[in-house]
Amino acid sequence: VSELAAVAEGCAALAETHRDTPMAARTLLQQAVPTTFGLKAAGWLVAVLDARDDLVAVLEGGLAAQLGGAAGNLAALGADALEVVRLYAFELGLAEPLLPWHTERQRVARLGAALDRAAGALAKIGLDVALLSQTEVAEVAESSPGGSSTMPQKRNPVGSTLARACARQVRSAALLLSSSLEQEHERAIGAWHAEWSALSSALAYTGGAAAAIHGVVDGLAVDASRMRANLEQGGGLALSEQAVFALAPAVGRQAATALVARAVARSRASGRTLADELDHDPALPIERQTLARALDIEAALGPARALVDRALSRYRASLDDTA
Amino acid sequence: VSELAAVAEGCAALAETHRDTPMAARTLLQQAVPTTFGLKAAGWLVAVLDARDDLVAVLEGGLAAQLGGAAGNLAALGADALEVVRLYAFELGLAEPLLPWHTERQRVARLGAALDRAAGALAKIGLDVALLSQTEVAEVAESSPGGSSTMPQKRNPVGSTLARACARQVRSAALLLSSSLEQEHERAIGAWHAEWSALSSALAYTGGAAAAIHGVVDGLAVDASRMRANLEQGGGLALSEQAVFALAPAVGRQAATALVARAVARSRASGRTLADELDHDPALPIERQTLARALDIEAALGPARALVDRALSRYRASLDDTA
Amino acid sequence: VSELAAVAEGCAALAETHRDTPMAARTLLQQAVPTTFGLKAAGWLVAVLDARDDLVAVLEGGLAAQLGGAAGNLAALGADALEVVRLYAFELGLAEPLLPWHTERQRVARLGAALDRAAGALAKIGLDVALLSQTEVAEVAESSPGGSSTMPQKRNPVGSTLARACARQVRSAALLLSSSLEQEHERAIGAWHAEWSALSSALAYTGGAAAAIHGVVDGLAVDASRMRANLEQGGGLALSEQAVFALAPAVGRQAATALVARAVARSRASGRTLADELDHDPALPIERQTLARALDIEAALGPARALVDRALSRYRASLDDTA
C-alpha cells in the first residue's frame, strides 16, 4: 500500500508537470486526436487511487481474526468462547469476526481481487510506458532502462516489463483464491490448503509490480518535443476530427466528413499537411482563419487541463485522508 | 441483488428454525465435532450478506457514466464539456466520473469480481446442500429434486448443481474482466471488445445461480432426526474432542488424548459407543457423571446459538438499511 | 512421469483386485445403479494413462533446443548458424527446432496444458477417494490418513486433499502459460518473463499431486462389505432402473416406470426393500422369479467386468511400450 502511494505521487507529479504537454491520444494504437501527457498520467493516477482505496478498504474492514476450534463453532473454548475471540482479535489488532470463517472465504477472495486490480492498474502503466518507449515512438524513457549483453544501443523498459510479468502472477493467484470460495462443509478438501501460497504470492507480486512502477514513474524521461513531433508527423491527421467539427456547422456533418476525408487522402498522397490541403480546397465552406483557429492543437485539447486538475484534487484529498 | 436478498431471507429462516438442531460438523469430509444446522445456515447467510454488501457498494459507487469523445479528453464536446457530462450522468442516473474511463477499467473489473464472489457464496451453499443430500447422508433434500428418465428413485439436487455450474461461468467471465485491466493507451486492441459479453455473462449467470439457490433454501427439507442419527452413528466418535477436554484437567492433555484414542479404537472394534468404552475403562480418571455431562451433545455445541443470533442480528440490520 | 506410472500401477491393481466388487454408482451424489469398484478404478486408470500419453508426447516431441541470438534470426552465430543449432540441440538431447522460438510459445503452453490435465486426472481420484472416505460412506480409507491435534477419531484423507490443492496450483500456472501465447514481436514485454516461475510451479505441483495420489492408491483400504451394505441400504433403491427394465417388456416402459415409482415410494415409507414391495404388489405383471433374477446385483453389473479388462489390456500394452 505504501508503494502504491509512492506510485500515485509519481503519477501526480507527471500529471502536474505535463498538464499542458500535447501528445497524440491513440485508439487501437492509431493516432486519434490530440490530448496531453498530463491527462494520460492523470488516468494512471486515478486508477492507482481507485485500486488503493479498494485495497485499504479490504485491509481495514476485511481481515478478521480467525479462531473457531476445529469446526468453527467455538465449542472447544468453553463458556467464555466469544469473549476469548474478542480479546484474541484485539491482541492481534484485527477485526472481531461475526462468525468463525473456516469456509466463509469472502475475505480472502476479496483481498485477492483487490490485489489483482492494483496489479492491473500498475500493469496498464507499464504497458503504456513500454509502448511510448518504442524506438519509433520514443516519447518517454525509463530512467534506468535495461541494457543488453550484445546490443549496446538497447534501452529496454525493464521496469514496465517486470510490472506486467508480476501482474500475470497476481492474476493467476487471484483466480485460485476466487475459485476457492466453494469449500466443503466446515473444512475443505484442498481449496483451503491451496489458498495460502496463492495469497502470499499475490501479496508479494503486487508489491513487486508497485516497486517496479514506482521506479518507472519516478524520473520518467518525457520528451515533450518528440510528443509534438509525432502528433504533427504525417500531416497532422490527428486534427481531422477537429476539422470535421469546424466545417460541420456550415455544410452539415456528412458533407464535412466527406470533405475532410478527401483532404486526408490528398495529404497522404502529397505529403502536405491536412491543414494545407483543406486551406487549398476551393470547396472550403468556412473562412480560412476560422479553420486555422480550429486546427490549432491547443484548441483541440478541450477540457484536458480541467480533468487533470480534478484528478490532482482527488490525489491531494487522499493525502489529507491519510495524514 | 434482489435474488440475493431472497437467498439471505431463506438462509436466515433456516438459521432461525434450526438454531438448536444438532448435526455433525465435517472437516475434510470427516465428522469432526457437533455443531448445529442453524450455525451452518448462519455461515451461508453471512457469506451472502457479505457478497451482497460488496455488490451493492460496487453498483452504487462504482458504475459511472461514460462519455469522453473518441479518446477520453472530451474535446469534441466543446466548451461546456464537463457540464454536458454532468447532465448526461444525471439523466442516466449514474455517477459522474472524475475522468472519462475508456481504458481505466477498475469499475468493470470490480463489478466482475463482486459478481464472482456472490456466485461463489451461492455455489458454496449448493456444494453443502449436495453433500448433505447424498444418499448415505440424507440430512436435507431440495424441495423440487430432479428425477431421472430411467431411475425412479433419483432425487437429484438440481438447484445446487445448477448454481455450481453457473458459478463456473461467472468465474471465467470475471477472469476475463480482470485480465482486461491492461488496455493500450486510450482504446485497447481487443481487451475492451472482449469485456461486454463477459460482463453480461457474469450478470446473467450470477442471477441464475441466485435464482437456483433461492429455490434450494426456500423449502429445503431438513431431517433433524437423521442429523442426530448420523452424529450418533458409529459410536458417537464426534464427541472425542469433548472427551479429551473432559479428561485433560485430571491427567493432562497428552494422557487424555491417548486414553481417548484407545477408547476410539476399542469402539471401532467393538461397535460400542465411545461413551460406553470410556465408561468401562478402569483407568477413567474422572467421575462417570462428569464424563456423561461432558459427552452430552448439547454441551458440545458451545456458543453456536449465540453465533446464530449474531448472524440473524446482522441480517435484520441489513433489512433496516434497505428499508 | 514416473510418478504417473506408479499411480497407473496402483489404479490397475485396484481395478484388477476389485473387478467383481459391487458398489453404488453415484450421479449428482445420489446412488444411481450398481457398478463395481473395479470399473471406477479402471476409469481413474484410463484418465491417468491418457494424461501420461499426452505428457510423454509433449515431452518427446515438444521441447526443443532454443538458440537464436537476440531476436531469433541466428545472425549472431555466423555462417554455420544452423549447424551450430543442430549440434547444440544434439548435445542437450533436445529436438532441433524448425525455427528459433523466442515468441512462438506453443511448446510451453502445450506442456502447461498437459501438466494441467495430468493434475486434473489425479485430483479426480482424490475427489472420489475423499467422497468415499466420508464418515457416512466409509467405503475406502487412505492407508496413512491424517490425524487431528484435538480429535482422536479423525482419519482425514490427506493425500487426496493435497492432490486437489496441488491441482489448483497447476491450473493457475497453466492459465498463465496459455495466456502467454501472445508475445510482442521477437521478445515480449512481460509475458515471457512470467512463464518460467509458472512452468516450474506447474512441474513441481504436478509432481506433488502424483506423489500424493501414488500414496493414496497404493494400499488404499477398500471395504467391500460396506460397499455392498451401502448399495443395499434403504431398500436397495439403486435397483429401480433394473426393475423398470424387467417390467417394461410386459407392460411398456411408461407403466413399468410408474409401477416401480409407486414401489419406491412405498419402500421409503415402510422401510421394506424395493424387491419386497414389488414382490407383494398384486399388479406385478411378471413372474416373481423373473423379477428376482432381474433384481440380483450381479445381473445389474452389465459388462463392467469386460470394461475393466479393456482398461487393464491398455495398461499392459502401455507397459510394453515403455519397456
Place this chain on the structure above:
Amino acid sequence: VSELAAVAEGCAALAETHRDTPMAARTLLQQAVPTTFGLKAAGWLVAVLDARDDLVAVLEGGLAAQLGGAAGNLAALGADALEVVRLYAFELGLAEPLLPWHTERQRVARLGAALDRAAGALAKIGLDVALLSQTEVAEVAESSPGGSSTMPQKRNPVGSTLARACARQVRSAALLLSSSLEQEHERAIGAWHAEWSALSSALAYTGGAAAAIHGVVDGLAVDASRMRANLEQGGGLALSEQAVFALAPAVGRQAATALVARAVARSRASGRTLADELDHDPALPIERQTLARALDIEAALGPARALVDRALSRYRASLDDTA
C-alpha cells in the same frame, strides 16, 4: 480447422514474398537487430501449423462416442452392450471409446486447450500486426481497416483487434473446461453441466479469431520501404551488435562493446549514423572496408532466408499430408 489452413496459406504467402525484406527485429518493443518480414511471417506460420496439428490430432483421436447408461457401466444396454456401443460409434463416425467417459473428461479438456493454443497463435499474429500498424511504425496495414464515425483519418486494425478479443473468450472457456476435470463419482454436481456452453463458445470464438486473421493476412499491405526506413532511422543503431562482432576479433569482446557503446552515444548526440561515428573513430581497430561489409544490412540477416525456407517446406509437406 479449414480457416486455420487458410491462415497458414496467407502466412506462407507473406513469408515467401518477403523472404528478403529487411525489417527491425524488436525485443521489449525496442529495435534490436535486423531480421526479415519473411522470417516474422514464417514464425506465425509455424505457430499456426503447430496449433493446427494439435487440433487435428485431438479431433481425430480424441472425440469418441459416449454411451454408457446412467452411470457409465452400460448395464442398461443388456447383453450386447459393448457391441451396441461399437455400432453406435460407427454410425456417428466417432471413435469407439475404451470406457464410457461420463466423468473422464480428458478429451474435453484436451480439445479446449488445443483451441486455446490455436486462438493464442492467431492472437499473436493480431498483436504483431496491430503493433506494426501503429501510426508511428506504419510498416503494414490491414486491407480493410476500420474507420471511425468522427475521425476520417483512422485506419484501425480491426481484424487483429477482433482476433485478440476472441482469443480472450477462448482462454476463459478453456480454463473452465480444464477446471472441470474434477468431477464427482459417475456424474458431477455442476462441472459437467458447465462444460457445454464453454465448449461451444471455445469452438465459435476460435473460428471467429481464425476468420478475422484470415482476413488480416490475406492482402496485408506490407510497406517494405518503410521497414527499411525504420531500420535505418536514428543512425542505424540496430546494427550495433553487428559492429561489436566485427570489432571483437581485433580487440576482444569487452573492448569492442565499449567502443561501439561510445559510438552509439555519439550518434545519439550528433544525429550521424553509427557507421559514420565508427568510421571516424581514430581508435577503429579494423579496416574501414571490413567495417562497411559488416554493417551491411544484408550481412546482418544471417540464415533468415534458410529459416524461412524450412518453414515453407514444412508448410508444403502439411499440404501433402492433407491431400
